[in-house]
Amino acid sequence: MMRFNTIRFKIGVLYTAILGVILIVYSCILYVTLQNTLYHDFDRNLAMKAQAIVNTIESYVDILGYDEPTLLFAFQKVLGVNAEHPYQKMTEKLEIMWLRNLDLLGVRTGYINLITAGGASVVHSPSLEPRLRTLFAQHLRNARREKICCDNVRIDQRLLRVVTMHTSYRGKQEYIIQLGDSLAPVLTMMQTRLRYRIIPIPAILLLGFFIGQVFAARILKPVSEITGTARRIASGDLSARVETSHVDAEMQDLVEAFNHMISRLETSFKYIVDFSSHVAHELKTPLAIIRGEAEIVLRKDRELKEYKRVVTVALEEAQRMLKIIEGLLLLARLDYRADDYKFESFDVVPFAQEIYEQSRILAAERNIVIHRTLPQEPVMIRGDKMHLRRAFFNLIDNALKFTPQHGRIEIAVRRLDKNAAITVSDTGRGIGEKDLPKIFNRFYRLSAAGPNASSGVGLGLSIVQSIVKMHHGVIEVKSTPGQGTTFTVLLPLV
Amino acid sequence: MKAILIVDDDHQIRGMYNRLLTSEGFKVVEASNAADANELLKQKRIDLILLDIKMPEIDGGSLYNIIKMFHGQVKVIVASVYPVEEQKRLIEDAHGYYDKAQGIEMLLSEIKGVIRGCTGQTPS
Numbered sequence: 001m002m003r004f005n006t007i008r009f010k011i012g013v014l015y016t017a018i019l020g021v022i023l024i025v026y027s028c029i030l031y032v033t034l035q036n037t038l039y040h041d042f043d044r045n046l047a048m049k050a051q052a053i054v055n056t057i058e059s060y061v062d063i064l065g066y067d068e069p070t071l072l073f074a075f076q077k078v079l080g081v082n083a084e085h086p087y088q089k090m091t092e093k094l095e096i097m098w099l100r101n102l103d104l105l106g107v108r109t110g111y112i113n114l115i116t117a118g119g120a121s122v123v124h125s126p127s128l129e130p131r132l133r134t135l136f137a138q139h140l141r142n143a144r145r146e147k148i149c150c151d152n153v154r155i156d157q158r159l160l161r162v163v164t165m166h167t168s169y170r171g172k173q174e175y176i177i178q179l180g181d182s183l184a185p186v187l188t189m190m191q192t193r194l195r196y197r198i199i200p201i202p203a204i205l206l207l208g209f210f211i212g213q214v215f216a217a218r219i220l221k222p223v224s225e226i227t228g229t230a231r232r233i234a235s236g237d238l239s240a241r242v243e244t245s246h247v248d249a250e251m252q253d254l255v256e257a258f259n260h261m262i263s264r265l266e267t268s269f270k271y272i273v274d275f276s277s278h279v280a281h282e283l284k285t286p287l288a289i290i291r292g293e294a295e296i297v298l299r300k301d302r303e304l305k306e307y308k309r310v311v312t313v314a315l316e317e318a319q320r321m322l323k324i325i326e327g328l329l330l331l332a333r334l335d336y337r338a339d340d341y342k343f344e345s346f347d348v349v350p351f352a353q354e355i356y357e358q359s360r361i362l363a364a365e366r367n368i369v370i371h372r373t374l375p376q377e378p379v380m381i382r383g384d385k386m387h388l389r390r391a392f393f394n395l396i397d398n399a400l401k402f403t404p405q406h407g408r409i410e411i412a413v414r415r416l417d418k419n420a421a422i423t424v425s426d427t428g429r430g431i432g433e434k435d436l437p438k439i440f441n442r443f444y445r446l447s448a449a450g451p452n453a454s455s456g457v458g459l460g461l462s463i464v465q466s467i468v469k470m471h472h473g474v475i476e477v478k479s480t481p482g483q484g485t486t487f488t489v490l491l492p493l494v
Numbered sequence: 495m496k497a498i499l500i501v502d503d504d505h506q507i508r509g510m511y512n513r514l515l516t517s518e519g520f521k522v523v524e525a526s527n528a529a530d531a532n533e534l535l536k537q538k539r540i541d542l543i544l545l546d547i548k549m550p551e552i553d554g555g556s557l558y559n560i561i562k563m564f565h566g567q568v569k570v571i572v573a574s575v576y577p578v579e580e581q582k583r584l585i586e587d588a589h590g591y592y593d594k595a596q597g598i599e600m601l602l603s604e605i606k607g608v609i610r611g612c613t614g615q616t617p618s
Contacts, residue, residue: 284575285504288594292510295598296517313506445503 008216015212020205027197034193038186039161043150046163049105050148050179053078053112054167056098061169063090071173075114075123080107111160111180115140122175131155136178139164152183159183222251226258238266275332282324282443282457286317320457327459331442334387334466341387341470345494347378348420351385352392352413359396359411367405370396373412379420381491383471391467394460395424395487402485403428419473420493425486431479439477440465464489496609497521497539501531501557502546502573507594511544514598515605528557535565542609544592547574547584558585569608573601 060074064087076083077095080102085091102108112125113136124133132155139151139162153160162180169175225242232240241259244252290313297310333340356372363370392411399409407427414421431439438444443458464487468475471491479485498520500511508524515522523538525531534540543561547554554572561568571590572581578591590608592601 281575284595285507288575289504289506289510291595292507292514292598296510296514317506 007220008213011216012209012212015215016205016209019208020201023201023204027201031190031194031197035190038189039150042161042181042183042186043163046150046161046179046181047148047165049107049110050163050165050177052101052105053107053177053179054165056094056101058169059094060091063094064088066169066172068173071169071175072122078107079112079114079123079125081123081126106181111136111162111178113176113178113180115176115178116174128180132160132180136162136164136180139178140176153180159187219248219251222247222255226255229258229262233262233265238262238269275328278442279325279328283321286321286324290314290317324457324459327457327463328442331459331462331466334463334470341384343382343384345380345382346385348381348413348422348491349374349379351388352411352422355389355392355396356411359393359400359409362396362400363409366400366403368400368403368407368409371408371410373410373414375414379413379415380494381420381471382494383491387467388471391464391489392422392424394464395489398460399424399426399428399485401428402426402430415493416490418493419490421488421490423486423488425484427484430481430483430485431477432481436477436479440475495519495521496541497523498605499523499525499531499534499540499543499568501525501528501543501554503527504546507546511601514601518602528560531557532560535561535568540565540568542569542571542605544571544573544605545585545588547572547576547581555585558588571604571608 056078057071057074060077061070064070064073064085070085073083073085073088077091078098080099107125109127110125111128111132113128113133114123115137116122128136132153135153135155139149139153148163148165150161150163153162159182160180161183162178165177165179167175167177222242229240229242241262242255244255244259247255293310293313297306352372352374356370359370396409396411403409403426409424409426412421412423412425435444440461442462444461445458465475468489468491473489473491476488476490477485478488498515500508500515500522501524502508502511503526505526508526512522512524523534523540525534531543535543545554545558545561554574558570558572561570569589571592572585572588573592573594574581575594576584578593581588581591581593590604592604
């Protein structure tokens with residue numbers, strides 16, 4: 001189900017990795033920030049407690065008057081250690097007040113050390129065992145530089161945080177107070193936090209992975225649709241197209257281009273099929289004639305002239321088939337191989353004059369007069385002379401075919417907007433309204449008016465139209481039955 | 495003597511069938527388009543029509559309908575270069591069908607069959 005070289009998988013992994021990195025970095029930042037805050041608060045708390053103790057010591061000494069024994073007494077009283085002083089009655093109120101605070105501040109259970117300037121521990125709380133005292137003492141040095149600092153002290157499995165405050169009684173006697181507290185609550189909180197943070201992460205990443213895959217699949221849906229459609233087309237169904245309704249913008253272009261390509265292919269295939277069946281169809285009539293005549297003449301003995309006639313017919317029909325095939329091949333090439341054309345810029349006027357000269361001979365044979373109307377200034381177009389010559393001769397050929405004796409044909413060139421307009425008009429029998437739209441179709445022939453008419457194969461005008469299209473031009477026809485026909489070829493001027 | 499009308503726009507074909515059928519003892523008339531065919535049907539007695547499908551102006555199919563409507567007693571054999579199955583699709587209930595490329599024996603047997611009165615088609 002899961003293929004590892006798919007875009008879906010790769011996007012899923014990438015997405016998950018990025019998500020994972022962001023989650024981890026973010027969690028680390030939060031963790032560290034929390035830790036800093038907790039420690040900061042913890043330290044402040046320790047400092048406050050230490051300060052409260054210092055204040056109380058000051059109060060004691062203030063009441064009893066300063067001297068070394070009094071200071072010692074104050075130290076002891078503050079820590080809840082039994083002590084004696086001659087005037088201790090004066091401090092009864094203070095003592096009661098302090099006793100209340102003692103428990104509040106956790107002094108009895110806390111780790112408190114009071115040290116004189118000499119460095120010796122004067123009084124300490126009962127819980128401060130010798131090992132701890134030694135550990136605490138390690139931090140005394142720092143206190144001389146900064147007035148107050150906090151450090152971690154590890155003993156056995158416990159982690160304590162110790163504040164070391166360097167202070168003095170009203171400037172007279174310097175001493176140091178060290179107050180330590182267990183970091184257990186902080187540590188527990190951090191651990192819980194960590195657990196709640198870490199545990200969901202794999203689940204989130206897994207979810208992210210699948211969501212990433214879902215999104216990738218959704219985006220890539222047109223790709224699989226195109227693949228499916230391409231397969232359908234390969235197995236023969238050229239009418240298949242990809243739906244473009246719910247498609248993202250980038251895919252839209254791809255899908256439209258794909259559909260367009262298939263349409264063109266469909267048209268081409270249809271063209272080929274039509275063309276092939278056209279060829280087959282058109283060739284069958286000459287073949288029917290050849291076969292028929294041959295079979296008929298062979299049924300019994302005939303005169304020599306009959307055999308000669310049949311052979312002549314066979315020859316004519318063979319030539320007709322050849323014309324059909326050549327005409328069709330030319331059409332196929334005209335439609336699909338534009339590189340056969342060699343375009344050049346030239347003046348239509350002398351070109352038309354040439355055609356006129358050459359047509360006069362053909363027309364004279366049929367007693368038809370050709371006229372020409374050409375402008376004085378040059379009319380420049382861009383085209384392939386050979387192909388255009390063929391096109392215009394086809395038109396003149398048609399004019400000659402359908403114009404009776406003593407009729408008239410005219411070739412004219414003029415400018416019309418941005419085009420060169422070349423017209424071939426005749427006074428022939430014209431084309432009916434119903435036939436007019438069909439005359440450019442392949443193999444379309446008007447009904448025979450005489451032997452000349454059926455020598456055509458019906459491709460002449462198709463070829464003209466193809467050539468004109470290749471020149472980015474247009475061909476138009478106007479006709480009145482009984483009076484004549486005019487073909488107008490419009491080619492862009494350069 | 496049976497009269498056969500050949501309707502086809504190709505004059506070589508018309509000439510060829512004319513010669514053949516005349517030598518087989520039929521009376522033959524030709525028409526190159528639907529209008530002429532119609533005229534001949536009105537003026538003369540015709541027993542059988544050899545009808546080409548693809549003709550310019552009015553195509554064979556429309557002419558066939560006219561023949562059926564106004565000259566229902568005339569038998570019609572559809573003749574074309576289309577294959578016979580194709581012809582049957584275009585004109586559904588003619589008396590006979592003929593593929594022009596199949597040679598004259600086929601044509602003769604089809605004509606004789608239709609004149610004798612069978613409406614079946616010759617095996618292709």
